[in-house]
Amino acid sequence: MEVKDPRAVKFVLLHPFIALILSHHSGAETSTIGKAVSDALNVFYGQMGKTYEDAKKEQDKLIDYITTMAKLNHVPIVEEKLREQLKQGLPKAFKIVDKLLPDNSKEHAMLLQDALDYDVKDPLVLLKQAGIDIEPELEEFRQFLAEISGKKIGEKPPQTPVKSGVPPEVLAIAKALEFSDFSEDAMKKAETELLKLIDRFIEENNTQSVFHAVKLLRLVQKEDVEGIKRFGG
Known part of the structure; x- marks a missing residue:
């Protein structure tokens, strides 16, 4: 889009x-x-x-x-x-x-x-x-x-320290897509894994990682192969 x-x-x-x-x-x-x-x-x-x-x-x-x-x-x-x-x-x-x-x-x-x-x-x-x-x-x-x-709601978790750059879990998904030659099954699995990561990053109060995961999710949903390759660097 x-x-x-x-x-x-x-x-x-x-x-x-x-x-x-x-x-x-x-x-x-x-x-x-x-x-x-x-x-x-x-x-x-x-x-x-x-x-x-x-x-x-x-x-x-x-x-x-x-x-x-x-x-x-x-x-x-x-x-x-x-x-x-x-x-x-x-x-x-x-x-x-x-x-x-x-x-x-x-x-x-x-x-x-x-x-x-x-x-x-x-x-x-x-x-x-x-x-x-x-x-x-x-x-x-x-x-x-x-x-x-149904989880117990506690206080806001502390901001998770994150090094500058793409979280390794997100980068691993981009790399896995390259290794799979961007097959349809791999793209579906990547979308599922990215949603799980976004969920986890929100739970960890890790806003920067949320953005990186959303960036890759957006590329996967657009089937932007070149973009995913660049993302994986």
Whole structure:
């Protein structure tokens, strides 16, 4: 999804957060979760022609598509419970995306595009220079995921120290894709593993690593082979 359509960028950013809600609800960590969310967003945005602002205004309709696609992709769900959790979680996900891309201007979309570029070693610095800090919103989302998972909610964990650069776990996924010659199965597995890593990094309050994992997830979803090769360096 190109930067010339910022609405599409927002849907790309929304994807992993919806997928994490599905994962925590179902207790499943399979490629079908990512596919179910992609299918739902593709219908809502691609086929129905709805915008990101429509998604915020018509959350019940978006939830209909998500639950329908979850069932079609055989994700184990309890429908009414999932609907309630999505009603609670979607506004929190929207807050994160809105903070990352506060309007539909090309200027902000290009800033975010730069931050998510595979050559940027510390996207947080670039975003914070522009006054964008999503750590409070990520913490709220972390608390929500803990609640629906039945985990004990403790105090905010200390920021995990991270060396500048791509976390080794994320880099390993990029390398594994190269070794597999970017097979369809490997790409599906990579999406699943990246969602698990994003979940873990949110739990660890490791915002910088969240960004690196989202960067690679974005490349995998776009099937950007050259981008993944550059990411793996």
